[in-house]
Amino acid sequence: MKVAIIGSGILGVTCAYFLNKHGIDVTVFEKECEPALGASYGNAGYLQAGVPDPWNAPGAFMMLVKALSNSLTGKGDQSAFSAPIQALPGLMAWGLKFLRHSNQQTFLNHLIKNRNLAQYTSHVMAAIDETEQLSYCQSKPGSLIIFRDQAALDSYARTADYAAGYGAQMQLLDREALLQTESSLNSATGNLVGAVYYPEDYAGNSRLFCNQMVSISRSNGVCYRFETTADRIIATNNRVKIRLKNNADVIADAVVIAAGVHSRKIAATAGIAVAVAPAKGYSISVPTQGWANPPKHIIADMAIHAGFNPLGDVLRVAGTAEFCGLNKTGISAARTQYMTQLVAENFPAFASSINPEHIDPWGGFRPLSADGLPFIGESHVRNVYLNTGHSGLGWTQGAGSAKVLADLIAGMRPEIKIGDYDAQRLV
Numbered sequence: 508m509k510v511a512i513i514g515s516g517i518l519g520v521t522c523a524y525f526l527n528k529h530g531i532d533v534t535v536f537e538k539e540c541e542p543a544l545g546a547s548y549g550n551a552g553y554l555q556a557g558v559p560d561p562w563n564a565p566g567a568f569m570m571l572v573k574a575l576s577n578s579l580t581g582k583g584d585q586s587a588f589s590a591p592i593q594a595l596p597g598l599m600a601w602g603l604k605f606l607r608h609s610n611q612q613t614f615l616n617h618l619i620k621n622r623n624l625a626q627y628t629s630h631v632m633a634a635i636d637e638t639e640q641l642s643y644c645q646s647k648p649g650s651l652i653i654f655r656d657q658a659a660l661d662s663y664a665r666t667a668d669y670a671a672g673y674g675a676q677m678q679l680l681d682r683e684a685l686l687q688t689e690s691s692l693n694s695a696t697g698n699l700v701g702a703v704y705y706p707e708d709y710a711g712n713s714r715l716f717c718n719q720m721v722s723i724s725r726s727n728g729v730c731y732r733f734e735t736t737a738d739r740i741i742a743t744n745n746r747v748k749i750r751l752k753n754n755a756d757v758i759a760d761a762v763v764i765a766a767g768v769h770s771r772k773i774a775a776t777a778g779i780a781v782a783v784a785p786a787k788g789y790s791i792s793v794p795t796q797g798w799a800n801p802p803k804h805i806i807a808d809m810a811i812h813a814g815f816n817p818l819g820d821v822l823r824v825a826g827t828a829e830f831c832g833l834n835k836t837g838i839s840a841a842r843t844q845y846m847t848q849l850v851a852e853n854f855p856a857f858a859s860s861i862n863p864e865h866i867d868p869w870g871g872f873r874p875l876s877a878d879g880l881p882f883i884g885e886s887h888v889r890n891v892y893l894n895t896g897h898s899g900l901g902w903t904q905g906a907g908s909a910k911v912l913a914d915l916i917a918g919m920r921p922e923i924k925i926g927d928y929d930a931q932r933l934v
Contacts (some may be wrong), residue, residue: 508531508532508760509531509532509533509534509538509759509760509928510526510531510532510533510534510759510760510761510763510916511533511534511535511747511749511757511759511761511762512526512533512534512535512536512606512760512762512763512765513514513535513536513537513737513749513762513763513764513765513766513770513773513864514536514537514544514545514764514765514767514770515535515537515541515542515543515630515717515721515731515733516528516542516546516547516717516765516767516901516904516905517543517544517547517713517716517901517902517906517909518719518765518767518894518895518897518901518905518908518909519535519537519542519763519765519766519894520535520542520543520717520720520721520724520752521720521750521905521906521908521909521910521911522763522894522908522909522912522913523720523724523729523767524536524611524635524720524724524729524909525909525910525913525914526585526916527724527727527728527729527919528811528913529913529914529916529917529919531726531786531913531917533726533728533729533730534729534730534731534732534757534759535729535730535731535732536732536735536736536737536749536751536757537729537731537732537734537735537850538614538734538737538752539733539734539735540733540734540746541716541718542718542721542731543714543718544715544735544766544933545633545768545871545872546767546768546788546871546872546873546900546901547714547717547824548711548713548714548792548869549714549792549825549867549869549870549871549872550713550790550825550826550871550873550899550901550902551711551790551814551815551823551825551826551899551902552644552701552710552711552712552713552790552818552823552902553627553650553708553805553807553814553816553825553836553902553903554628554629554632554709554710554711554902554903555650555705555708555710555900555903556622556625556626556629556705556707556708557622557670557675557676557705557706557707557708557711557901558618558622558630558666558667558670558675558705559618559621559622559623559625559649559903559904560614560618561608561614561617561621561878561879561898562603562678562786562828562875562879562881562898562899563605563608563609563613563614563617563877563878563879564609564614565609565611565614565726566609567605567606567609568606568609569603570588570828571588571590571602571606571830573586573588574588574589574828574829574830575590575592575595575681576589577589577590578590578591578592579592581618581918583829583918584839584841584842584845585844586681586827586845587615587811587812587813587826587827587828587921588812588827588828588830589826589827589828589829589830589831590772590827590829590830590831591820591830591831593834594830594831594832594834596833597828597832598803599713601608601782601783601784601877604877604878604934605784605875605877605878608877608878608879608934609709610700610839611630613878613879614670614836614879615666617878617880618666618669618670618693619670619673620710620817620854620928621865621879621880621900621904622670622673622675622868622879623927624904624908624923624925624927624928625879625900625903625904625907626905627907627922627923628680628903628904628906628908629707629709629906629907629923630903630907631906631910632711632906633906635720635906639719639720639723639869640716640773641719641720643711643712643713643715643716643719644710644711644712644713644715644818644819645709645712646709646710647704647709647710647711647893648708648709648710648803648804648817649704649705649706649707649708649804649805649806650705650708650804650805650806650807651685651688651689651702651703651705651805651806651807652702652703652704652705652802652807652809653679653685653692653699653701653702653706653806653808653809654699654700654701654702654809654810655697655698655699655700655810656700656810657700657701659715659809659810660700660703661699661704662764663809664679665790667679667703671844674899675705675707675855676701676706676707677704677705678703678704678706678816678824679701679702679703679704680701680702680703680704681700681701682699682701684701685699685701685702688702688804689702689802689803689804689806690800691800691802691854692715692802692806692854693708693739694854694855694856695852695853695854695855696851696853696855697810697852697904698851702802708805708816710805710816710818711818711902712819713902713905714816720864725808735751736751737749737750737751737752737766737773738750738752738776739763739776739777740762740773740774740776740777741776741777742888742890742891745758745889745890746758746759746760747759747761747890747891748888752757753801755820760818760890761890761891761892761916762890762892763892763893763912763916764891764892764893764894764895765894765895766895767871767872767873767874767895767901768783768784768785768833768873768874770783770895770896771783771784771872771874771895774886774891774893775880777886777888777891778885778888779787779887779888779891779893781872781882781893781896782876782877782878782894782896782934783875783877783882783896784830784874784875784877784878785830785831785832785833785872785873785874785875785899786802786828786829786872786875786899787827787828787829787830787831787870787871787872787873788825788826788827788828788829788831788870788871788872788873788899789826789827789829789838789842789846789868789869789870790823790824790825790826790846790867790868790870791823791824791826791843791846791847791866791867791868791869791871792818792821792822792823792867793821793822793824793847793850793861793865793866793867794820794821794825794865795817795820795821795822795857796820796856797860798822798860800853801817801822801857802815802817802822803817805817806853808849808853811826811849812827812828813825813826813827813846813849813861814826815854817851820826821867822850822857822891824846824847824849824850826846826849827842827846832871832928836870837870838868838870838931839867841896842868842870843868845865847861847866849862854876859902861887873897873898873899873901874896874897874898874901875898875934876896876897876898876934877900878934879898880927880928881894881896881897881898881900881904881908881927881928882894882895882896882928882930882932883911883912883924883925883928883930884915884928884929884930884931885915885930885931886930886931892910892912892916892930893913893930894908896910896927907923910922911923911925
């Protein structure tokens with residue numbers, strides 16, 4: 508059996524690894540010159556095994572309104588949310604679907620479905636680590652979701668309590684307990700009132716993971732074709748034809764579309780509608796050499812919608828959601844300055860010592876699904892499979908998604924139920 512995979516991020520390379528384990532002939536097509544140059548490159552490095560909440564929470568409408576307002580007032584690069592007005596026409600149909608799913612019942616239901624996949628992924632990742640002895644700055648520090656507003660903490664704690672009813676491990680911390688647990692926050696600005704601690708959450712550099720997985724699977728026979736763009740998918744009889752940008756055709760028994768935000772366009776060539784939209788996120792990586800008291804945990808600040816992750820010898824600072832379509836590339840100096848300011852609000856002493864020349868900025872597009880769940884499995888077009896739409900949880904759910912899909916393609920029964928992530932569902 509021959510399977511083609513489009514995309515070499517977390518979803519693509521891990522799927523190739525597991526298909527190869529099943530004895531399947533795998534070729535991966537990637538338009539970039541190396542793996543993990545999309546959303547897998549500089550994300551937060553944060554795997555949310557505890558409570559991986561979807562983006563379409565109640566109040567999402569106000570988030571979108573705020574994003575538009577920030578852009579209209581020229582504050583887009585200095586705020587957590589932005590949406591340039593010129594990008595709105597392309598987001599309208601998807602946005603209405605997104606808002607339809609932004610209610611309390613759907614949010615909680617999909618939170619648990621996301622958790623089920625995230626928990627499975629944590630087991631898959633542990634097995635990969637044990638088998639392959641990878642080194643990608645992985646650690647299991649747990650995460651702290653910190654708050655500066657008691658009402659916001661109380662509201663969030665109710666969501667955490669709900670997830671705890673489904674097995675999530677969590678601990679509510681008041682201000683004193685928070686600062687005892689994470690002393691690096693002692694000089695944070697504003698009045699920290701407390702936090703929720705999730706011991707199940709863990710960390711790792713997804714780009715390093717992808718590069719090592721490519722090396723392993725390539726040595727075992729997987730073919731990687733970089734700088735090769737798949738332009739079109741044509742289903743014929745029981746096989747699939749992939750037309751490349753140079754007009755060459757590749758024939759396979761099945762194809763997996765794992766191309767992140769580009770999955771929608773590629774799938775459309777085969778008549779498949781995928782309800783995903785790009786949400787641009789940013790990060791900066793700051794060297795931590797000389798920092799006497801760096802964070803011991805992953806920290807997520809709900810007031811500024813940002814995460815701080817001690818990842819190897821850097822602090823990875825990630826956040827923001829920019830609904831700008833795929834037109835805006837690059838990173839403005841204002842955006843980098845904003846991300847640096849987020850460090851100053853929580854770690855002022857460290858921020859004052861940062862050399863701007865040593866900051867490594869990144870921006871990338873996350874494939875945001877309209878209902879908060881990924882699309883995993885065979886589409887309505889025979890032998891065309893999807894593995895996309897994980898929103899900000901691609902690293903959290905990637906290895907588990909890849910394994911269940913590889914098992915499915917190989918004719919084996921997946922180890923978890925995947926109906927919740929049905930690639931053919933109407934959103």
